[in-house]
Amino acid sequence: MVKGDKSGKARVEKKKEVEEEDAGRPVGAQLPVAAPSGTRASARPLPPKTRAITNRGLTLIWLTMRTILFDKKTILVIIMLLALLAIPAKWLSEPPSDEEGAALQAFLMIVVILYLQFIVLYVCLLYGSSIITSEVEDRTLTYLLSRPITKLEIILFKYIGYVISVFLLFALPTILNYLMLAPYEDGASGLSKNADFLAFCLGGMFMGIMAWGAFFMMLATMVKNPLMPGLVYCLFWESLITNIGGNISKVTLTYQIRTFIVSGISETRSAFGDNPWGDYPSWQAFTAAIVMAIVCLLIAWQVMKGKDFH
């Protein structure tokens, strides 16, 4: 009884304390502000910051790669690239020239003229402009924007995912072209002997994918329909201006890529015929592409920071 009285008294006192505490709060604010976190047994703490950023990055890169590589558009691109392997096959069956290095020149033409100027550019427009807009159109961006991930991280990791995917998409047919044409004159030894051709062509491809992707992504954050201004850029700037010649053509990325490839190969070989595009070192051209990509990414980030995606 005494015990009961005591506990009863304690309960009354406790109740009084709670009431006094509640009296100081507005109605509806009976609970403390710092809600207990981790109340569910399954809840786990976030890892340290750098680890968390790595986890975010890897996941977002994987998500972007999965989205690009399993896209219906990608299947069409792969079919087209496979079909284009008919060109080196045709060249090998009926070589138009027996001059030394003709096969390598053909490889260079296929990569620079056909791939870079006509296919990579437009594929970059297609994928680069949809890096962010696909998330907006599918309304999945909401899920990303309601996670503890900055807009810069979203842009950067999705961009890296895009670069890896599109580069993989083009690196394989480029290597196949090389494997077909490089041994033409020197047999199997031609593969290692002319590896600089492959390396600089892949490097040029990487440059294009990197800089054009960043540019089209930036465009997509600025305008609602980036395909139209993107096409104008491709046709007018990268195609027309590049081929006009003179100093003005140097401001196009296509010119920088050509310069990188041709100057790069010239730098590794003492004599590589005429060099119509490479009037400055390859590293300068590569730096120009990197600067373009960084500037575009920063602009895209700034635009995204202030933009609604409703």
Place this chain on the structure above:
Amino acid sequence: MTAQGRPQQDKDRDAPSWQHPFQPEAKAWTQADYERARTSRILWAMGLSKWYGMVMGLNNVSIEMYQGVTGLIGPNGAGKSTFIKLMTGQIRPSKGEVFVLEQKVWNNPQLFERIGYCPEQDSFYSWMTGLEFVSTLLRISGYEKKDAEYMAEESLRILDMGDSMDRKISGYSKGMRQRVKVAQAIAHDPDLLILDEPLSGTDPVGRVRIMNVIKEMSKKGKNVIISSHVLHDVERLTRNVVLINKGWIIAQGDVHAIRGLIDSHPHIVRVKTREARKLARALSGNETIVSIEFEPDGLLVKTRKPDVFYAELPKILTENEIPFTELTSPDDNLDAVFKYLVEGG
């Protein structure tokens, strides 16, 4: 309960809130106001507006929301989703500010370590399974793969998705997709859960599960903001509501309190008793009573001052030794309040 524009003064604490759509511009906050705001609110907004070109989404909203479950009620197109998008930083305010859990929302992703958000739209990475979807979003939050999978599995089980979590989302029913959306919002055990129409299109099982999740979170001291255009849904979860229409917050607070403000709109109370006549006699002459109707098992009383009536009724019943079995208020539900506030009827 809150007033529009600035924090309540102490003397107003127990007063129900009512804000007229055309009330004057909000006053500037003092330092003390800001300090007080940081002590108990889960959300506050000041002069918050959003326009979509010429279309107004939300107009000059100043509001405070406190701990617990808060229902955001309004018809379709009222501005609920706009308000929720603003409070989750999905869109930028055209004017004004919104703070959640003491922090600014816009461009503050860190805040989402403490917030879980279930959007209205039915969008997913539909090539993923339910488990992949939730765990991927947890990984994007920064969790380790193992932890993310464990937490995702657990949250899906809570929502009764244990058997179907390994199936592709594209094959899910609408109700299952709703549950997956809620699962991704609760998986990291947030302090504040913001749900935009989470019960829309749900099957009975899903509805019960989602409601249970909200109730459980509330019991644990977590906070929930839930929007709905179905008043009955929210009424089952909370009495603390915010009514929104055409971009305006038209009222906020307890349904009872809001009802108390509407003096011109009588409040109906049903008293079930065997001694209806005796009770009617005892109530006659009471100034708060508008009318009394006899029913087979009691009385239907209309009062203009429900709070006074509720306070006096037990005394009247005791003094007159009248037994009663049930006291209900048939129109004391959100439907009646909302209809009255929005349509004036």
